[in-house]
Structure formats: C-alpha cells, structure tokens
Amino acid sequence: MAVKKILMLAGDFVEDYEIMVPFQMLLMVGHQVDVVCPGKKAGDFVATAIHDFEGFQTYTEKRGHNFTLNADFDKVDTAAYDALVVPGGRAPEYIRxxxxxxxxxxxxxxxxxxxxxVCHGQQVLVAAGVLKGRTCTAYPAVRPDVEATGGRWCEVNATFTNACVDGNIVTAPAWPAHPEWIRKFLDVLGTRIEA
Known part of the structure; x- marks a missing residue:
C-alpha cells in the first residue's frame, strides 16, 4: 500500500470524535495525517467539543479534549497532499x-x-463553492446551505450511520457514520486493507 499524505483542517471546538477517530484510523492504516488550524502551528492545540444525541431537538455540546496540532497552517502546500479531511463541530462555522x-x-x-x-465540516465546502452540482450529506441543519449553493442532498438513514460518495467527495452526517465514511474514503483513496 502506498502511504498517502492527508491534510486535516481543524479549529477550536472541532467535534472531538470527528477529529480524533479519523486521525487515529488513518494513521492505523499507515497514512500520514497533518492536522492544521488557521493562526496556529505544530505543537499548539485546539480544544474539542463532544456533540451527543440525547433526545433533544438538536445535539448537546460538552467540552472535550485538547488535540495537539502536528503541522503549521501557514506552511500548507496543497500540492504536497493526496487528500483532505474536514471534521465538524463548531470550528467549520468560523474557519470558513x-x-x-x-x-x-x-x-x-x-x-x-x-x-x-463530516457533519458541519460541509460548511467549509459550501463556503469554498465546491458543492455546486455535487451530491452530499451533512448534519441536517447544514442542508439549506448545501442546497442554496447548488448542491444536491443525499438522504441518509435516521441513525446517521451512512455516508455519501460523489466522485472524489465523501460526506457523512455525524460521527456515528465513521465506519462507513472512513471505509468509503479509503476506497476513494485507493487504500486496500488485507485481512
């Protein structure tokens, strides 16, 4: 398997599971993952938030962990990367x-x-204008943004465990979809895991 170099965009109050779990899963299969945040450098940290689904009309939010960044935002050269990951949480609404x-x-x-x-990460894709004519999913509250920018909504099951693929873009509604989201992302990356 060829090692892929993956860039992950983060910010304070990124969703805890949506940064920690994909970071660890991608490292586990042998890829390099550089996590950056605007205004910060390697060794700095971002605070995470834990979003949970507890029967209310929307998710609840609790303080998570500190996640240490391992690369400098100001030094990002996209030509050096094979792929991009955008986790959700509060961070996307302002890093965009x-x-x-x-x-x-x-x-x-x-x-x-x-x-x-994943989740609110699609707010960054919306702001960048890369979803026009593309099909994706996101946390349901992001649907109006996706559709207003010309994206097509991909409905997923009520448990949020499905992911959507449109060419090179792989999206999921929230962290319960990690197994399918990361599996489909690895497929798009061309990563094969042998048993």
Whole structure:
C-alpha cells in the first residue's frame, strides 16, 4: 500500500470524535495525517467539543479534549497532499471565514483529490463553492446551505450511520457514520486493507 499524505483542517471546538477517530484510523492504516488550524502551528492545540444525541431537538455540546496540532497552517502546500479531511463541530462555522482555508479546499477540489467531510465540516465546502452540482450529506441543519449553493442532498438513514460518495467527495452526517465514511474514503483513496 502506498502511504498517502492527508491534510486535516481543524479549529477550536472541532467535534472531538470527528477529529480524533479519523486521525487515529488513518494513521492505523499507515497514512500520514497533518492536522492544521488557521493562526496556529505544530505543537499548539485546539480544544474539542463532544456533540451527543440525547433526545433533544438538536445535539448537546460538552467540552472535550485538547488535540495537539502536528503541522503549521501557514506552511500548507496543497500540492504536497493526496487528500483532505474536514471534521465538524463548531470550528467549520468560523474557519470558513479564513481566505486561505477556502483556497486550500478549492485547490484540493480542482486537483480532483479525495475530500472527506463530516457533519458541519460541509460548511467549509459550501463556503469554498465546491458543492455546486455535487451530491452530499451533512448534519441536517447544514442542508439549506448545501442546497442554496447548488448542491444536491443525499438522504441518509435516521441513525446517521451512512455516508455519501460523489466522485472524489465523501460526506457523512455525524460521527456515528465513521465506519462507513472512513471505509468509503479509503476506497476513494485507493487504500486496500488485507485481512
């Protein structure tokens, strides 16, 4: 298996499971994952938030962990990466305001590189304008944004355990979809795991 170099975009109050689990899963299969945040460098950390589904009209949010970044945002060269991952949580709503974040997403999309995004991470894809004419899913509250930008909504099951693939873009509604989302992302990456 060829090792892939994957870029992950984060920010304070990124969803805990949506950064930690994909990071660990991608490392587990042998890929290199560089996690960056606007305004921060390797060794800095982002605070995470834990979103849970407890029977209310929307998720609840609790303070999670500190996640240590391992690369410098200001040094990102998208040509050096094979794929992009955008986790959800609170971070997407404000990192999408950073012009370089949008450039990174546009450059990766224009190069046809695999992009995996989960939950509210699709807010970054919307802001970058890469979902027009594409089919994706996201946390349900992001659906109006996806459709307003010309994206097509992919309905998933009520347990949020499904993922959607449209060419190089792999999306999921929330962390319960990690097994299918990461499996489909690995398929798009061309990663084969042998038993």
């Amino acid at each position: 305001l950073d012009p370089r974040v949008l450039e990174i997403v546009k450059e990766m999309a224009a190069a046809g590189k695999p992009i995996a995004s």
